[in-house]
Amino acid sequence: MSTHPDQAERPATIHDIAALCGVAASTVSRALSTPERVNVRTRARIEEAAAMLNYTPNSQAKALSSGRTGAVGVLVPDITNPFYFDLIRGTQLQLKAAGYTQLLVDTEESDEVEASAMEQLRKGADGIIVAASRLSDEVLLAAAAKIPVVAVNRDVPGVPAVIIDTPSATSQALDHLISLGHTRVAYVAGPVSSQSSERRWTALSEAAEARGVEAHRLGPFAPTTQSGAAAADAAVHSRVSACIAFNDLIAIGMLQRLRERGIRVPEDMSIVGCDDIFGADFCNPPLTTMASPIEQAGRVAVSMLLARLNPLAGGARRSRSVMPTHLTVRGSTGPAPQDR
Amino acid sequence: MSTHPDQAERPATIHDIAALCGVAASTVSRALSTPERVNVRTRARIEEAAAMLNYTPNSQAKALSSGRTGAVGVLVPDITNPFYFDLIRGTQLQLKAAGYTQLLVDTEESDEVEASAMEQLRKGADGIIVAASRLSDEVLLAAAAKIPVVAVNRDVPGVPAVIIDTPSATSQALDHLISLGHTRVAYVAGPVSSQSSERRWTALSEAAEARGVEAHRLGPFAPTTQSGAAAADAAVHSRVSACIAFNDLIAIGMLQRLRERGIRVPEDMSIVGCDDIFGADFCNPPLTTMASPIEQAGRVAVSMLLARLNPLAGGARRSRSVMPTHLTVRGSTGPAPQDR
DNA sequence: AAACGTTTGGCAATCGGTTGTCAAGAATTG
């Protein structure tokens, strides 16, 4: 069947090692997973044989018999949204460091796809990290009861979470705009299913009231540059002098649209984005935005999940971690126009 | 152990279905995987029971007994490089449509990480798609002998590949620059291990010679915006009036650096990028670049791989597919300066 | 030297499916 019948084309198994060493397969298994329970000399022989045969444990078989898959699912609403790049990279690095495999799934901004992915992963992964979940509180909670889940940017009591503290940054952004003389500000809302959009609006409207400035709400808008065009038109129509956008994609889309319409940024209109994604620093003008350590958020999420999976390893087992956010001022915000 | 001892918390297995229908587990397995070999009525009962129990096959067990994992590994050098976003999305969509799971791995631009990931995936996946492989021809060929591999942007005889035809676009870019009056052009090279960088330089230098213009080679540079700064300085020093960069990341980095140094684009220097990544259209100035259907490239790669995995399904079993590339002219290229 | 406790290693069941083999039953045919 093979070109070299006598040469083992097929990956080595513990049985091959066992045969080579003259021990039982179970001994090999123990020697490799519970070294202290096997005679030093035997173990040495086994390890030598394993190295010689270039042995790699079959993860499928391991998963089947042990129940642990060594994989963690990472669910994001849209892979092509740059915001998730850093998050994905953070989870990837941390997971790999811990010897886990990352199963990345794009849920296409759909709660159904998300739910089915979770059901799928229930057997295919040891745990799940879900970013910006579109699921209802109840469904998410139910899912978390079946498989360890860590949510990112989604706050549901009972579900461990990493929260990126954009609401507080929103207030900073408002103060920044107020200090520039703006008195009529719009919040360009994200998808209705986005909890963070909701929380940000709450923070913003409260802060605006406390400071005595007008806060309008526009949207909802899809978190893409395309919908930024509609957002820009809405903003112009609402006669505000500054906008705080749900995220940088929308903000960048607004920048483009305003430029097309001949509306100068920041002279005629100031724009604040959120996330400090790739591109925020080199768009035209560079975007004032709310930045947070996203990659770190991914790493923290993994740590929280792994602490739950391996309780023995100690660890504070936090169930909630808040990532700080700060305002990064660039060129898209400036003094309010004086035309009134 | 559970809060509801009488309720099946554990996912249903074929044995549960078999018990419910009064048939053997193997019959259930056949009914679900080889429906035509089971009595219609029995099959209907089984399917009904499966639906009732909310049965999902255990992929681990399936993989173990059948040898097929239903997963495909996708290896990219750097997840945070926007170029790969669309590629990843293309593979993800096409794989999901075919019922496969995508295992995404960031090889960190390292041939060693890439090789070990391949070895790992040899048992954990049915096939591998590797983008911009850093491996040597021999190693890649050896890997392809062990597990079906489709390479993207890597041309090794014997390894099926999807090639993005940037060399021909490079000539287009050169013609574009020549028509603008440029006579001294630099190629800003990518990593030495990148085959596409090499092929592009070959195409460019030949085209330049044929057209009687000077072509300089700068670099190598890492494919990041950071190294674009060094590239910009090198370009200025080499006194060329136009640059064709290995990719958009470098080009965008150059744009930023040139701006810092007060060198105007395109008045003093024209820049051409490659890939038309996210951001290329809204940087300042918008980047003239070589665009190709990257997402489609991902989909084609998956199709080629799956055709190999399931030969029965027919399909032309192409072993090489070339994706067209065209020049997208934006604001970063303009007439050559007249100062000489 | 006997009794004891402790390692150490092998057997076999198990995870949840797939698949080859084969016999019983149904359908078709002569």
Place this chain on the structure above:
DNA sequence: CAATTCTTGACAACCGATTGCCAAACGTTT
């Protein structure tokens, strides 16, 4: 109605590990 073919479904081995259980071998203590 009997013979034959086909269909259908049950049994059991197997994929590659893990793991509970038990017995053999070892060293220690009295």
